[in-house]
Amino acid sequence: MTTLRIDLRRGALITAALALLCSVFLVLPASADPAPYDDCPPATFCLYSGADGTGERRDFTDRQALESYDATWDxxxxxxxxxxxxxxxxxxxxxxxxxxETVKPGNKDVYAPGAVRSHKLVPTRALCFTGYERCPDNRVCTFTEPNGRGAMTAHLPSTDAATKNYGTVYGTEAAPKSAWNRTQKHVCFYPEPTFTGSWADPADATGQKRFGAYVVLRGDSTTVPAPFAGTFRSHELVNGTADCQ
Structure with a gap:
């Protein structure tokens, strides 16, 4: 009889242990979706089609920059x-x-519809405010916005038959507000497509004082000031600034 009581007691203990183990499994929560933004991989800049890190996600590595997006994402x-x-x-x-808009390393941001149309990743925040780095070597690059931002035109030097200098003519759609001269010559910008023209001095009420060619020295980049900004129609490359027309 003693042996039977011991066995029954041991069986009751085993049954209680099994019941406790089952209860642990029953209260475990179901697997949850990641918290907003937590699905963004390391060393990645993530854009989301929804607010607060929701919706479709597009990833860009820390070595990528994108000047524009495809139509489905723009x-x-x-x-x-x-x-x-x-x-x-x-x-x-x-x-x-x-x-x-700038986003500090590790931070998140939200945007209004249509507010994100290009991006780049840079070592310092100051580099967000310029875009000159896009200009290839041995080119004169003009930009539609100050500080090398906006649409860029890289002008390939070509010999002008009349002046024998390297010249480029362009229309109003490329009229620059900033420029970088990455050639070994100086650049003379003009308000006429014929490598000629001048600008009136806005400070001269008589209108008699005028400026000749706007010069960007070899290797220099600049934001074009008034009254020159947005008015260039041609330029030529010269060995000395005295060679400007």
Whole structure:
């Protein structure tokens, strides 16, 4: 009889242990979706089609920059997570143009519809405010916005039959507000497509004082001031500034 009581007691203990183990499994929560933005991989800049890290996600590594997006994604980003060690520069227009917002490494951001149309990743926040780095070597690059931002035109030097200098003519659509001269010559900009013309001095009420060619020295980059900004129609490359027309 004693042996039977011991066995029954041991069986009761085993049954209680099994019941407790089952209860542990029953209260375990179901697997949950990641918290907003937590799905952004390391060393990645993530754009989301929804607010607060929701919706479709597009990933860009810390070595990528995008001057414009395809039509299905252009202006469709409503939030972002910068999971890189770099600053993210987000622009409201293609080619690093329009309104600018910066995202610190590790931070998140939200946007109005249509506010994100290009981006780049840079080591310092100051580099978000310029776009000169796009200009290839041995080119004169003009930009439709100040500080090398906006649509860029890289002018390939070609010999002008009349002046024997390297010259380029362009229309109003490329009239620059900034420029970088990455050639070994100086650049003379003109308001006429014939490598000629001058500008009136806005400070001279008589209108008699005028400026000749606007010069950008070899290796220099500049934001073009008034009254020259947006008025260039041609330029030529010269060995000395005295050679400007």
């Amino acid at each position: 202006g469709k980003s409503l939030s972002a997570k910068n999971n890189t060690a770099l600053w993210a520069c987000v622009y409201g227009a293609p080619a690093y143009g329009g309104l600018l």
